[in-house]
Amino acid sequence: MPTHCPECGWKYQREPGYFLGSIYFNYGVTAFLVTATYVPLFFVWEIPSRVLMPIMLAFCVLFPLWFFRYARALWMAWDYLADPPTSGDSTPSAGVTAHQPDAPTRK
Numbered sequence: 244m245p246t247h248c249p250e251c252g253w254k255y256q257r258e259p260g261y262f263l264g265s266i267y268f269n270y271g272v273t274a275f276l277v278t279a280t281y282v283p284l285f286f287v288w289e290i291p292s293r294v295l296m297p298i299m300l301a302f303c304v305l306f307p308l309w310f311f312r313y314a315r316a317l318w319m320a321w322d323y324l325a326d327p328p329t330s331g332d333s334t335p336s337a338g339v340t341a342h343q344p345d346a347p348t349r350k
């Protein structure tokens with residue numbers, strides 16, 4: 244994963260262990276999807292649990308592996324809303340200087 248956005252220089256990882264919070268999003272979305280799928284399949288269509296369980300278990304293992312990058316994006320959006328960056332961290336100028344105007348040089 245790149246450390247900064249190539250367009251604006253946004254620093255993705257604000258501190259060590261920053262993306263630990265994305266696990267909550269990953270787990271929450273996975274649990275919601277499994278529950279929202281299992282309940283109607285079991286109670287409405289009456290598919291036996293011995294058929295549903297292996298499918299749901301495989302989903303619980305594979306889906307978070309695919310979804311982790313989106314969970315990170317959700318975490319960054321949440322963090323941006325809850326704790327906006329100050330001038331000391333994660334400013335667009337923190338990593339990339341390509342879009343900044345040239346500073347005057349001394350001779």
Ligand SMILES: [Zn+2]
Pocket residue numbers: 248249250251252253
């Ligand atoms: Zn950007």
